[in-house]
Amino acid sequence: MTRREALKLLLAAGITTPRAFAQAMERPEVLYDLPPFGDITLLYSTDLHAQLRPHYFMEPPNLLAPRALEGRPGYLTGEAALRYYGLQRGSLEAHLCTYVDFVALAERFGPLGGAAYVGALIKRQRAQAGVERTLVLDGGDTWTNSGLSLLTRGQAMVEWMNRVGFDHMVFHWEYTLGRERVEELVGALEARVVSFNIVDDLFGDPIYPPYAIHTIGGYALGVIGFSFPYVKVSHPEEFSQGLSFGVREHELQRYVDELRGMGVDAVVLLSHGGVPLDTALAARIRGLDLILSGHTHDFTPRPVRVGSTWLAAGGSAGKAVLRLDLKMRKGGIADLRLRTLPVATSVLEPDGELEHFLQEAYALHSGYLGQVLGTAQSLIYKRDSLYSTFDELAGRAIRAAYPEVEVAFSPGTRWGTTILPGQPITMEALLAFTSFTYPEVYVFKLKGERLHAVLEDVAANAFNPDPFYQQGGDMSRVYGISYELAVNAPTGQRVRSLEVGGQPLEPSREYVVAAYGGRLQRSGTPLERYTPRPVYDVIAEYIRQVKTVQIPPRPALRVLDQSYVVPAWGG
Amino acid sequence: MDRRSFLKTSAGAVAGAVLSSSLAAALAQGGLEGEDVAKLDAALQKALGKGYKDLEPSKDVKLVAPTIAESGANVPVEIEAALPAEEVKAIHCFCDKNPTPLLFSVFLSGVAPYYATRIRIAETAPVRAVVETKDGKLLLASQSVRVTVGGCG
Secondary structure (H helix, E strand, O other), rough: OOHHHHHHHHHHHOOOOHHHHHHHHHHHHHHHOOOOOOOOOEEHHHHOOOOOOEEEEOOOOOOOOOOOOOOOOOOOOHHHHHHOOOOOOOOOOHHHOOOOOHHHHHHHOOEEEHHHHHHHHHHHHHHOHHHHEEEEEOOOOOOOOOOOHHHOHHHHHHHHHHOOOOOOOOOOHHHOOOHHHHHHHHHOOOOOOOOOOOEEOOOEEEEEEEEEEEOOOEEEEEEEEEEOOOOOHHEEEEEEHOOOOOOOOHHHHHHHHHHHHHHOOOOEEEEOOOOOHHHHHHHOOOOOOEEEEEEOOEOOOOOOOEEOOOEEEOOEEEEOEEHHHHEEEEEEEEEEEEEEOOOOOOOOOOOHHHHHHHHHHHHHHHHHOOOOEEEOOOOOOOOOOOOOOHHHHHHHHHHHHHOOOOOOEEOOOOOEEEEEEOEEEHHHHHHHHHHHOOEEEEEEEEEEEHHHHHHHEEEEEEEOOOOHHOOOOOOOOEEEEEEEEOOOOOOOEEEEEEEOOOOOOOOOOOEEEEEEEOHHHOOEEOOOOOOOEEHHHHHHHHHHOOOEEOOOOOOOEEEEEOOOOOOOOOO | OOOHHHHHHOOHHHHHHHHHHHHEEEEEOOOOOOOHHHHHHHHHHHHOOOOHOOOOOOOEEEOOOOEEOOOOEEEEEEEEEEEHHHHHHEEEEEEEOOOOOEEEEEOOOOOOOOEEEEEOOOEEEEEEEEEEEOOOOEEEEEEEOOOOOOOOO
8 A cells, every 4th residue: 555545545534643543543432523524414224134232243254256356345354355445453443344353352342233322323423414414224134133023023123213213224134024014014114115126026116115305405315225136036935925126227227317317416326235236236327326235244444436436335233334424516426425433332322212212122022032042162153155153053953953964054144143252142142143034944855966056056146257146145054065166167067076974975866954044945855754943943952952062163165266264263 | 075085186286277177168158157059049940940150149139137037937028129110020039948948939010129028937048039120130139047046145
């Protein structure tokens, strides 16, 4: 980095002198006091996954990229992310955005997130920027995937959002509550859902308003909502009956043109497309000024510029709130200031009203959620392109419950939590990894060749060099299988040297396979003697038996054409 | 697989060589996922009496289809030719890997050269929009459509 670049970075962070820099490191709270800038403020939070309590969440050690996309936002992890964004190793921001030195820094900075803290930060920033000029936006994946969300079928999340005061949101996992429940909750939600790509399956009419227009400080801002395009492919179809999603690129262009035709000054896409797809869209859609990008859980501490479109990604798990201050001009955004504000519980005060609300919401369920199942003796994490110690735990638990299972599949979801070595494992923490509305573990027979084809299919979705062909999600995790992965090989040739239980895969043999959180069971023949049980019950039972969980990260796979690292695990 | 068998099977350079040759093969094919030109060619011969090499890729043909199908059994497609109505004879649609690659042929009688419908796609493969002009040209637009098992994030 040149001196000029370094200076630009510090300026971008609002830190203009060496003393201010030292202060920011020593007193992180100065990060939250921002001088006024521009005309419109957007506060953006996304992919909370209903994590209502402060917790730890380790960013992925690996985000394997197809060669064409290597080194770009969406595929930056660890040291590479620190370098790209100019983050100081050991700083709060470095801890927020990367897995580097995770356990040590988690102990230094304490847990992040939590609904009372996220809410407090949003309220405070809105007051600081000015209520009249501020919009509060949610990028989706907010209502589901925690214990309390599961027990209240999303109710607690809607009540929280109403108390914080969101203006708009888009959807993805929300639909795993079922269409009927989503529509019921939308009725109670004060925020207005915008989404051009949730349409009636038969006629193609949008179910929600595709966009909203806000006039602030004499400028008109259009906000188009883009929900996750692959809801139907990613989850059981019964949750979204009668609906169709999809990227719908041409329709998006039409809505942008429509807004432009109405004389809107700038168009913002509130997107659950993920950074790779959103970046590709930015390059193809004319007239988009800014994309707020959710779904892939990336952080972009500096805004990304694609042609004349800005892109900012909002992370996940309640770890940060983005503040974007837009300096407007007629017909566009003249300048933009982005801050990725960490929801650091060691620095911020929680909001009293929200804390009270949470106490009441938890009251009925604290006995169940608070039960301690055992203790972690090593780092239990989820997020990675290929492997995690949580998935290893799930595999061990499934094998313990069903000893004849040869291969266990665990889905490559991006959400979860992280348990530090020495921490108790509570039911709530386990549910933070496993709160599916379709949690059943299925045991079935699957032919070897089919098993291989499924892995190829998932790899083709995860590692396609064209983001328009990536369905989203990390690679499925497999217990009992070892394999080699060639990320850049053509479809059908990425997964090699497959072995099951140490023996080469036999294409025509039937294997006993277990899977949860997906649709894989449909490809096999069910074993009737097993009644499907929720995966969280299977894992809870296992942890109670073993009492302590020690899983050093030892993936039974090898990546042929990329480097692959495992994190320090505290053992 | 244990550490030793990993070392045995990988041996660095060998794996790298395998990879680059298969990549080269993929690029040589033109890279449309699931492409099966031989099967398409046979279907073209049967339906139109012409082969794949007789098709002329053209920007005048617009094919709109999802890149990833929500359901392979029900894939919306839209085909439009940026040509005067009187120049277009028919719109044909193929999918390389379907048991019967010809999905439909629509013969136009002076109406706007546009057709939208839903098709069935057996497995990940390119969809081909072929616009037949009255002077005998076959104009082509292709796009691969993924049909996936699903599973997520």
